[in-house]
Amino acid sequence: MTAEIPAPTTVSAPSARPQPTLVVRTIAIDDLPDGPAALIDLLPDARPLSWVRRGEGIVGWGEALRLETYGPGRFADAEAAWQEALARAVVRDEVHVPGAGPVAFGSFAFDDVVGADGDARPCGVLIVPRVVVGRRGTTTWLTTIDATGSLSHSPGTHLLDPDGRTPVSSPGEVVEHPGALGTEDWAAVVQEATRRIRDGEVDKVVLARDVVTTAERPVDARWLLANLAQNYPSCWTFSVDGLAGATPELLVRSEKGLVTSRVLAGTIRRAAPLPDDGPDPAVFLASSSKDLEEHEYAVRSVADALEPFCSSMNVPDAPFVLHLPNVLHLASDVTGVLGHTVAEESSEGRTPSSLALAAALHPSAAVCGTPTTAAREMIREIEGMDRGRYAGPVGWLGADGDGEWGIALRCAEISHADPRTVRLFAGCGIVAASDSRAELVESEAKLEPVRSALRGIWNHP
Numbered sequence: 001m002t003a004e005i006p007a008p009t010t011v012s013a014p015s016a017r018p019q020p021t022l023v024v025r026t027i028a029i030d031d032l033p034d035g036p037a038a039l040i041d042l043l044p045d046a047r048p049l050s051w052v053r054r055g056e057g058i059v060g061w062g063e064a065l066r067l068e069t070y071g072p073g074r075f076a077d078a079e080a081a082w083q084e085a086l087a088r089a090v091v092r093d094e095v096h097v098p099g100a101g102p103v104a105f106g107s108f109a110f111d112d113v114v115g116a117d118g119d120a121r122p123c124g125v126l127i128v129p130r131v132v133v134g135r136r137g138t139t140t141w142l143t144t145i146d147a148t149g150s151l152s153h154s155p156g157t158h159l160l161d162p163d164g165r166t167p168v169s170s171p172g173e174v175v176e177h178p179g180a181l182g183t184e185d186w187a188a189v190v191q192e193a194t195r196r197i198r199d200g201e202v203d204k205v206v207l208a209r210d211v212v213t214t215a216e217r218p219v220d221a222r223w224l225l226a227n228l229a230q231n232y233p234s235c236w237t238f239s240v241d242g243l244a245g246a247t248p249e250l251l252v253r254s255e256k257g258l259v260t261s262r263v264l265a266g267t268i269r270r271a272a273p274l275p276d277d278g279p280d281p282a283v284f285l286a287s288s289s290k291d292l293e294e295h296e297y298a299v300r301s302v303a304d305a306l307e308p309f310c311s312s313m314n315v316p317d318a319p320f321v322l323h324l325p326n327v328l329h330l331a332s333d334v335t336g337v338l339g340h341t342v343a344e345e346s347s348e349g350r351t352p353s354s355l356a357l358a359a360a361l362h363p364s365a366a367v368c369g370t371p372t373t374a375a376r377e378m379i380r381e382i383e384g385m386d387r388g389r390y391a392g393p394v395g396w397l398g399a400d401g402d403g404e405w406g407i408a409l410r411c412a413e414i415s416h417a418d419p420r421t422v423r424l425f426a427g428c429g430i431v432a433a434s435d436s437r438a439e440l441v442e443s444e445a446k447l448e449p450v451r452s453a454l455r456g457i458w459n460h461p
């Protein structure tokens, strides 16, 4: 389990190139240690894949197949290529739980425009790993995926042997530089957005900023993941193709006809100084009209996007307060039952996959704004930064279409070209009542999880 990984078959979708036959075997395994980072501790250093929360989920490594997509069709093309791969797959799954059998980890760009330099970078990727290890409750499993079409391979627990694994390495000293905009310039952009919101151009826009860090040594994604999984166990600790983080926001989970989305918008820094004798921060947040307005737009956007797919839905009337170590968020869990609907009819009777649902939900008003198109235009015009895959869907997709997709927040993009360089991102929902100084403070609090992880700071020593 070292860096030596055979080159994957890369398919740029849509493509006429034939895909390999995948041979997929899932077996139950015992004796997997538990704990928030136990799955992550199994990962080798090269290209680790992760979707883990509270010690459950899946991790993967190696690339049996890599499906890359471009432009506005990035979700539909990825789905079509995945279906094509599955049509040729030979599967033996002895476990039959979500995440067992064939799975693809995926990450998609926030925006679908080609970069300013005209480069045709892929803006969506699905990676089918060679090895997947999963845990759900007391069930643990190992999946191997062979892309050579060999039926003779058998998954062996030697794949979990720690001896061959390269130890996790510290990035050493980390130096931080301004990203696309310095803090003062970003605050000025927030002020401009607030003015334009007051003029009625949009109701809400989410503006993000980045900072760039340079480490003494290449950043090992596992260094970040183990720290984030321990410090933020209620978040989804993800890693796909150099994008690693711990997101508190679930864009959509689809499992056996039930869809769930955890919508977040409205934030207060955990240690925010409040006026003397002021209310508890959670009480302050839950009664802040500015935050409640921000939240309402986000919930509406998710409810409206899911509605065409659902025969029934539950949209909470009021949010609850989600407590994280760095911030508190207003949160709403929206649920629905996939049903015989207009959307299903237009997709020839097929139940939409979790990826199709993520595509319909993206970009929600938690990361874009209201109305969506005008907010996205404003982001393109004034944000001054290429978001890349930050704020895009990240997660996994199974053979039956079920899966989980988060919004890539609280994350770092490790540069492929120079893995000592890492970009960190944070965004804030801006409404008419926003104050640029307060938004700057909020963005700093949102940078905190990855900043601490890079420096190896543990919440619970």
Ligand SMILES: C=C(O[C@H]1C=CC=C(C(=O)O)[C@@H]1O)C(=O)O
Binding pocket: 206, 208, 249, 264, 265, 266, 267, 294, 329, 365, 366, 367, 409, 410, 425, 426, 427, 428, 429, 430, 446
């Ligand atoms: C855009 C981000 O957060 C979103 C999710 C939760 C709360 C948010 C807010 O209060 O502004 C944002 O909508 C980010 O963390 O980069």
